[in-house]
Amino acid sequence: MKVKPTFLLAILLLSNFIYAQDQADDKGDSLVIRSIFDEALMNGESYSHLNYLCKKIGMRITGSQAAEDAVVWSKSVVKEYGVDSVYVQSVEAEHWVRGDKELVAISDEGILPLHACALGGSVGTDGVLEADVVEVSGIEELKAYGVGELEGKIVLLNEPMDKKMINTFNAYGACVSQRYSGASEAAKRGAVAVLVRSLTTLTDVFPHTGSMGYENGVTRIPAAALATQDADVLHRYIDSLGTVKVIMNLNCYTSDRVVNTYNLIAEVKGSEHPDQIIVFGAHIDSWDKGEGAHDDGAGVVQCMEVLRLFNKMGLKPKNTIRMVLYMNEENGNRGGKTYAENAKAIDENHICAIESDRGGFSPRGFSIDGTDSQQIALANFHEILEPYGLHYFKKGYGGVDIGPLKREENRVNENLFLLGLYPDSQRYFDYHHSADDVFENVNQRELELGGASMAAMLYLVDKYWYLFSE
Numbered sequence: 001m002k003v004k005p006t007f008l009l010a011i012l013l014l015s016n017f018i019y020a021q022d023q024a025d026d027k028g029d030s031l032v033i034r035s036i037f038d039e040a041l042m043n044g045e046s047y048s049h050l051n052y053l054c055k056k057i058g059m060r061i062t063g064s065q066a067a068e069d070a071v072v073w074s075k076s077v078v079k080e081y082g083v084d085s086v087y088v089q090s091v092e093a094e095h096w097v098r099g100d101k102e103l104v105a106i107s108d109e110g111i112l113p114l115h116a117c118a119l120g121g122s123v124g125t126d127g128v129l130e131a132d133v134v135e136v137s138g139i140e141e142l143k144a145y146g147v148g149e150l151e152g153k154i155v156l157l158n159e160p161m162d163k164k165m166i167n168t169f170n171a172y173g174a175c176v177s178q179r180y181s182g183a184s185e186a187a188k189r190g191a192v193a194v195l196v197r198s199l200t201t202l203t204d205v206f207p208h209t210g211s212m213g214y215e216n217g218v219t220r221i222p223a224a225a226l227a228t229q230d231a232d233v234l235h236r237y238i239d240s241l242g243t244v245k246v247i248m249n250l251n252c253y254t255s256d257r258v259v260n261t262y263n264l265i266a267e268v269k270g271s272e273h274p275d276q277i278i279v280f281g282a283h284i285d286s287w288d289k290g291e292g293a294h295d296d297g298a299g300v301v302q303c304m305e306v307l308r309l310f311n312k313m314g315l316k317p318k319n320t321i322r323m324v325l326y327m328n329e330e331n332g333n334r335g336g337k338t339y340a341e342n343a344k345a346i347d348e349n350h351i352c353a354i355e356s357d358r359g360g361f362s363p364r365g366f367s368i369d370g371t372d373s374q375q376i377a378l379a380n381f382h383e384i385l386e387p388y389g390l391h392y393f394k395k396g397y398g399g400v401d402i403g404p405l406k407r408e409e410n411r412v413n414e415n416l417f418l419l420g421l422y423p424d425s426q427r428y429f430d431y432h433h434s435a436d437d438v439f440e441n442v443n444q445r446e447l448e449l450g451g452a453s454m455a456a457m458l459y460l461v462d463k464y465w466y467l468f469s470e
Contacts, residue, residue, distance in 0.1 A: 029463070030384055033456045036309055037388055040452035045308060046301040047444040049077065050360075053301065054291035054439035061288040062328040063095030063259040070284050070300075071264050074325055078266045078304055082311035088262035089342065091327050093334040095259045096121055098288055099251025103128075104195065104224055106237060107247045114234065115205045115227035118252040119179060119196065119212040120287060120331045122223040129154075129222070130247045131192055135238050139178045142185050151190035154246050156238075157182045158197045158231050161429065168425045169358070169397075172199055176210075183223040184215035193222045193248055197231040199429060205229050206434040209287050211331050222250050263335045266307060267322040270462075276319040278462055280306060280354040280454065283329030283336075283401055290437035294428065297439075298360030298447055299421075300325055305451035306458060317462045319351065326401040329357070333400055340404035349412055352461050352468065354419040355399030356454055359431075360447040361423040362389065366457060367396025369406065370417030370468070377467040378419075381460050390453055392422050415469050419461075421454055 040046075053070060060067040071088060079086045104116035107130055118124075131154045136142045138159030157178040165171040179196045186194045198208035207225040214220045226234070237244040264284065270276060282299025286292020303323050310317070326335030343350060354366075365385075368378050378393045385391075398418025404410055406418060423446075431437040461468070 029460070032313070032315070032459060033384060035313060036455045036459070037452045039309055039312055040305065040448045040455070041445070044305060044448040044451065046305040046447055046451045049301040049304060050293065050297050050442060050447065051439055053297050054293050058291055059288045060284060060286045060292055062093050062261060062285050062331060063255070067261060067285050067327065071262050071325070071327070074264050074284065074300065074304060078307050078323065081307040082268070083266045083307060084269045086264070086266040089265055089339065091261050091263055091335050091338045092258050093261055093328040093332050095255040095257060096331055097253055097255060099124065099253065101249050101251040103247065103249040104226070105247050106234065107245045114230040115207050116195065116224045116230065117207040117209050117289065118250045119223040119225055120209055121212050121254065122183070122250065122252050123220045124250045124252050125193065125222045125248050128247055128249045129193055130245055132243045133195070133234065133238060133246050135235060138175060139182060139185060142182065145189045147188065148190045150186060153191050154193045154195060154248070155182070155186040155191045156195045156226070156231070156234060158235060160197060160228070161199055161201050163201050168201065168429050171201070172429060175199065179210055179225070180212050181215070183212060183221050184218045187219045187221045191221060195224055195226045195246070198225050198228050200228060200432065202430050203228045203232065206436045208433045209289055210433045222248060224248065224250065261327045263327055263339055264325040265322060267320055268310065268317055270319040271316050272318040274320050275349055276465070277322055277348055277350045278319050278352045278354070278458065279322045279324055279350055279402070280458055281324035281326055281401060282356045283327070284325040285327050285330055287330055287433050289433065289435045290431070291439055293437050293439045293442050294359035294431050295433065295437055296329070296357045298442060298450065299356035302356050302360070302447070302451035302454050306455045309452070309455040315459060319462050319465060321458060321462065329400050333404070336401035337404045340407070340410040343405065344410040344412060347412055350405055350416050351413060351465055352417055352419065353398065353402035353405050354421070354454065354457065355402045356421040356450065357399050357401070358421060358423050358425065359428040360442045360450055361427060362446045363421060363423050363450045363453040365390045365392025365422045367392070367394060367398070367420045367422050368417060369396065369398040374417045374468045380467065381457070385456060388453065388456070389449070396420065396422070417468055419457065421450060423450060
């Protein structure tokens with residue numbers, strides 16, 4: 001039966017009216033949310049937990065002992081938060097190893113080392129590789145070269161993030177293709193390796209790693225990230241001399257052995273709708289540069305703090321709330337995919353999925369991957385959340401880890417919507433995937449505000465879940 005738009009609008013307006021009435025009848029919501037923020041800011045544990053995760057455990061690349069230690073540690077912490085169950089979920093993933101040699105240097109007139117590191121997933125150089133460098137402004141200029149025109153060359157992909165873009169995630173998205181697919185595109189044209197300008201708006205000496213991929217049937221060539229300062233130096237050499245030789249020596253490889261690792265899951269059963277699940281989470285793995293503080297240690301400890309806040313305040317969810325700390329987001333997303341596949345296999349009804357994976361900066365709101373009516377329902381929370389700096393409630397991205405839940409092959413509930421915590425983005429790519437992503441660069445108050453924001457949103461979505469059901 002075809003439903004008339006006017007009828008749908010009437011239903012939506014009625015739902016909003018009901019919510020408004022609930023607000024009028026239940027002033028307790030504002031008191032609960034005020035108490036959540038008070039508790040997080042006065043007695044929060046997220047900052048001390050991040051200190052332990054970063055300083056005692058450290059970087060957590062999939063397959064490492066540190067990654068496994070992080071799962072064990074987080075499980076021991078959240079089991080004290082009054083959860084009904086806490087367990088691990090088996091995940092199979094590839095294991096990429098950086099190796100002990102990473103040399104990239106200008107070799108004309110002696111050796112001038114450059115700040116560089118292999119991109120995640122890259123093959124090694126199989127010894128020292130030396131070749132002339134050809135610079136391109138980005139992936140599109142690279143594609144303009146014909147087959148064989150870059151034979152024996154190292155390609156420098158030197159497209160910077162656009163500083164004019166206010167949203168730095170948009171700037172990142174506009175040029176990340178040079179990192180992910182640059183190696184295969186260069187190999188098609190005969191190149192022997194690629195250097196990729198680091199994806200940050202800063203000019204500094206930190207190379208930013210990240211995932212890259214190889215196209216099937218195309219020769220796999222080494223790929224390394226170059227610090228922005230060094231990319232500028234190399235550009236000036238080429239601009240002055242016409243060409244320059246670079247040597248590379250990378251020992252990285254992907255193990256033939258698939259590793260067995262884990263997602264961590266902790267949940268509190270719903271008092272009214274235990275079969276309806278609101279999942280919230282972050283990824284517990286990180287790259288092997290720095291400590292994974294903002295990416296995504298901040299999200300991990302914020303999600304752990306949500307469980308603590310619910311337990312401390314005696315909040316009893318109507319629906320089952322489930323925290324998942326996903327493994328392998330950085331180089332394969334096997335944690336997120338495995339969770340979604342298992343949920344589909346047992347026909348679990350997820351009504352909402354929430355993710356924190358944009359750093360521990362001041363929260364501004366939530367982006368929603370959902371329908372227009374679900375966005376309107378989310379916007380109803382603006383008034384009660386605005387006093388805490390939360391004002392952004394717009395269509396956008398949910399997150400890498402929760403995304404597979406909404407794919408057609410995994411979806412159980414057609415009304416499932418995704419929410420992504422939306423912090424201020426201006427400093428995220430200063431640290432992203434670099435050795436500078438360390439605990440010292442996370443502000444305690446901003447981190448705690450993010451955890452409180454996650455808890456407040458979870459409280460509201462759980463209480464008013466029916467507003468999002470079409």
